[in-house]
Amino acid sequence: MAWDHLSINRPHLAYIILGGFTSLFMLVSLFVKEKLYIGEATVATICGVIFGPYAANLFDPNSWGNVDQITLECSRIVLVVQCFAVGVELPKAYMTRHWKSVVYLLIPVMTFGWLVVSVFIWWLIKPLSWLDSLCIAACVTATDPVLASSVVGKGKFAKRIPKHLRDLLSAESGCNDGMAFPFIYLAIYLIHYRPNAGEVFYHWFVFTVLYECVFGAVFGCCVGYAGRRLIKWAEAKNIIDRESFLVFYFTLALFCAGAGSILGKS
Structure with missing residues (x-):
């Protein structure tokens, strides 16, 4: 019993x-x-x-339940928290001082990697077309900030890498998850709208580049700046305790995840 x-x-x-x-x-x-x-x-x-x-x-x-939905939301939370952690850990005004190095890694290097990986996938998996391979390659092109933490975080491996390279890898791994969207949607729109090049360019440039990437970056900057000003104001007025101060950035990351999803900016 x-x-x-x-x-x-x-x-x-x-x-x-x-x-x-x-x-x-x-x-x-x-x-x-x-x-x-x-x-x-x-x-x-x-x-x-x-x-x-x-x-x-x-x-x-x-x-x-819906496995795809569960996987998507769990992955979203893990990535948004890790990307927010990258932003917090970077030196002050890092992106304004080193934006050229980050852009070089995000656009030419990432594009070259995307094309090379797509060729390998196309060669290894015969039933796939090259456009299908481009779509799959875009999913694995971005450097995951969680996996990159073994190199840029703490430990004996990180100590052997110069500080400026660790910061550059952290910044690139935090940015390229969003930068992978133009590659993914370019392949999707090519599959869906071909051979209409005008429709492909319109949907890719307006919805993906301008709305999801550019507007998403501006929205993130506004939220981050507002959060920084608010946390400084609360600390100056002595109205926030230590525990809330430490967890503030985590809750702000969750807010960004929810707001971005509602606005259609993954």
Whole structure:
């Protein structure tokens, strides 16, 4: 009869696995990253494969609802928080002083990488057309700020990289997630509207470049500037406590994620 009191379901197993894995990994994180040369993203992926539906099947995210929507929103939160962290960690006025280096990495280097990767995908996966390969390549062209943290963050690997290169990689990894949208939508519009070049250019330039990228950047700058002024004002008036001060940027990142999604600026 004692077993009747147990409440075992899939979400509870997910909590156990998530909490247990995170706790155990924290205990050996330095050894794994600096002795085994394995990043936390790789270890987390292996853990998910082991306990997920294709191995132990202890929990199945596919049964939780719309898998695409869940994946999209989880990825959105992780990326927006990490990108916000990059902005906070960069030196003051970094983008105004080093914008040429960042632009060089974002436009010519990123475009070249996109084209090269698309050719490899087209060559390896025969059923795909080159336009399909361009669309897939755009998804993997951007440098993920989470994965880049192993190089630009703390640890012995980061110490061997000059400070100016770490800052440049951080800035580039934070910016290029948004810069990947022109590549993705250019391929999508070419697939959807070809051979009408006018429709392709109109939708790509107006909706993607001007609205999502340019307006999105301006919106982000306005929110960041307003947040900085407000936090300084609150600190000067001594009306904000230490805990709220530390978590303010995280909540502001969530606000940006929600506002950007509502406005159609991913």
